[in-house]
Amino acid sequence: MTTPRCLLFDCDGTLVDSEPLLAAEMAASLNTLGLPFTANDYITEFRGARFKNIIHELQQRHGSIDPDRLQHTESEMRSNLAQRMATELTPLPGVIEALDSLSDYPRAVVSNGPETKIRNGLEATGLSHYFGDRLFSGYTANCWKPDPCLFLYAARMMGFDPEECIAIDDSIVGVEAALAAGMIVIHLNRYPDAEETPDGAIPISNMHQLPTIVTHLVRTEAVTT
Incomplete structure (x- = not known):
């Protein structure tokens, strides 16, 4: 791995x-x-x-x-x-803390929405500086989740193989797209009564949990390799 x-x-x-x-x-x-x-x-x-x-x-x-x-x-x-x-608009609880904690990792936004909408949302919530221009829209790539091509496009543009990427998504269509792309997938399941985390994805209930999960994944892979 x-x-x-x-x-x-x-x-x-x-x-x-x-x-x-x-x-x-x-x-x-x-x-x-x-x-x-x-x-x-x-x-x-x-x-x-x-x-x-x-x-x-x-x-x-x-x-x-x-x-x-x-x-x-x-x-x-x-x-x-x-x-x-x-x-x-506000950031979700735990997002700023997670992004600060994971500052050593290259990161990008991968969204089905138009790039203008992504950019406006990040600017309104003070998150723009975490991502810069690393914003990948379905409208730019001309492909949308649940097709894996959007995640594959983002990985390629970031300079990484799909298996080197961790995708964090709250929607089932996004989780399925990232799984099909061959990525490690973390499902932010904010509605556990309405949906189940697909097989192969790692569920979390809030973004405060993300740094611990990412650190565990990286350490586990480092030990096994």
Whole structure:
């Protein structure tokens, strides 16, 4: 086994507590289109999924929506979300402490969201300096979780083999993508009553636990090799 050397973090729901804001704005926007959707639907069923895929699934269930209306509504939703994130967004508990503790490791953000959204979220929460420009978006790579290609792209751009990377993600789609990429995966399972950690991933319940897990993984691999 290769000693882990690089940390790849999801953004929404892993570093920043944006998902309640996103779920609320998504529900309001989709309801105006006549697509039944609640904030809880996002949390329990669609968390971490690409917006386009959510729209596709809802139209399969409830009927098609005019593409122009969809585009306008999505633009309006993203604008409203950006405004709320600028003033309401906070880092998740334990994130700053974990990033400070793990400062010796190269790290990056790997997210399905647009790069502008990632950057705005990090800036609003004071996390930008931890990552600099090491932000890898599905829209830049033109591939999205649960496809492993986004994590593989991030590892390649960071200069590491997949097996040298630890991926930290809160969503099942992200965990499955990183596992398929051949990475060590830590699942931040904030909703243990709603989902189970996939086989092969390491569950944690909060980010305060992350430094201990990473240190243990590195020491274990060093001993076995």
